[in-house]
Amino acid sequence: MATTATNNQDINPEFLGAVLAAVQEGATLGDVAGIEQPQLEALYALGYRLYSAGNFRDATTIFQSLCLYDYSDRRFWMGLAGSQQGAGNLEQAAEAYGLAGVRGDLQDPEPFYYAALCFLKLGKLEETRATLEGIARMETPTDENRAVFKQKAADMLEVIRLQTEGKGVLQ
DSSP states (O other): OOOOOOSGGGSOHHHHHHHHHHHHTTOOHHHHHTOOHHHHHHHHHHHHHHHHTTOHHHHHHHHHHHHHHOTTOHHHHHHHHHHHHHTTOHHHHHHHHHHHHHHTTTOOHHHHHHHHHHHHHTTOHHHHHHHHHHHHTSOOOSSHHHHHHHHHHHHHHHHHHHHHTTOOTTO
């Protein structure tokens, strides 16, 4: 059985320097470790199958690894967020949805909409409202899927507004 490094003396400073330099120049940890795109896609497919089967714990593990290997792929963050949400870890799900939104250049309302749902389920009305208001400030999407999520966010924001004014449909 392989052992892992237990103290800083076991870390080769030249290797660590090379890894840090590569990452600073835009390489992912997957690049540094020699993990190629077909391997990442196979892991993604496995994570997706686990998620679809309701095995959120193992799906979370796969998606966490994928996010570590390639932090720039929005799909990996969405998979992690969905798995966390499915497992009931709503705080972590909202955070991962936020990171997916950042990977989408802050122009895709979908991950932020799901983050707002997590906040709402957590009873965090201010975070919910702020997230939905952020979606409202996004440019009008030309993509139909994005337009649907922007409209859903606007509808949810209106329900929250009516609810807080005492005119809510949820009373």
